[in-house]
Amino acid sequence: MSVKICIIGAAGRMGKNIAAAVFNNDNAEAAGAVDRKGSDALGQNLYEMAGCGKGGPVITDDILKGAESADVIIDFTGAEPTYNNLPMYEKAGKPLVIGSTGFSAEQKKAIEKLSEKIPVILAPNMSLGVNVALELIEEAAGLLKGYDIELVETHHNKKKDAPSGTAMAMAEAAAKGAGLNLEENAVYARHGIIGERKPNEIGIQTLRGGDVAGDHTVFFFGNGERIEITHRAHSRQTFAQGAVTAAIWLAGKPKGLYNMKDVLGLKK
Secondary structure, X not given: OOEEEEEEOXXXXXXXXXXXXXXXXXXXXXXXXXXXXXXXXXXXXHHHHHOOXXXXXXXXXXXXXXXXXXXXXXXXXXXXXXXXXXXXXXXXXXXXXXXXXXXXXXXXXXXXXXXXXXXXXXXXXXXXXHHXXXXXXXXXXXXXXXXXXXXXXXXXXXXXXXXXXXXXHHHHHHHHHHOOOHHHHEEOOOOOOOOOOOOOOEEEEEEEOOOOOOEEEEEEEEOOEEEEEEEEOOOOHHHHHHHHHHHHHHOOOOOEEEOHHHHHOOOO
C-alpha cells in the first residue's frame, strides 16, 4: 500500500525533485501539493508542473486542504517558512518530515514541542551517504586525538543559510568524537593577524557559487599527513529520495522527534 505524501513548497527546486522521487517510487504517491500564495504554480497538476509525468494533485496554497488525504507531509521550504507553518502542521495532525536547515535555537525548540503531539523527522541532510559520513567523522575524530580539524562546505549561489545544516552536523560529529564543545571551539572566519591556530579549534568555512548541490569535506591535519572525509552530492535527487524514504518510514510511527539515523538504522 502506497504512503500518501503532501509536498510543501511544491514549485521550488526541492519540491520538484521530491515530486519526481514520489512519482518514481512504487511505495509512495502524491496526495497533496502546496505552494506559497501568489505562486504561478497554483492550480497546476503537480507532476506536470515538475516535469516528471502526467497528472498529480492540484497545487493549492492551503496546507490543511493539501494535507487532508495525506499520510505524511514533507517540508523543504526553508527555516522561516517551515517555522511559520508549524501551527498549521499541528492542526493537520499528520506526521511531518522537515528537510529545511538554518533553524535558530528557539525555532528548534518549537519543532521539539510539536513533536510531542505528532511524529516529526528533523534532519539536516536526507542522504544515506551523508549520514554514514557523520558516523565516520565522529569515529575518526575520536581516533585522531591532537589532529587539527577543519571543514569546508560548498553550495549553490541561491542557498540562504551558512554554514549549511550538513556542515554543522559534521562539525558537531567531529566535536563529539574529539570530546570538544563545538560552541566554544568553532571558528567561522579568519582574517588579518589572528595568531597561531589554537589546538582545539574546529574551523568551518563556507563557499557559495554556481549550482553546486552540496560538497562537504572534513580535514584531519596531523604532522606529516592528513585525512579527508568528503561527501559530494551530484544531484538534489539524492536528498529528495531520502526525504521520500523518510516519509515512508515515518508513516504510522508514534509521536516523537526522529532523525535520519533512525530511518536508516544507523543508531548505535
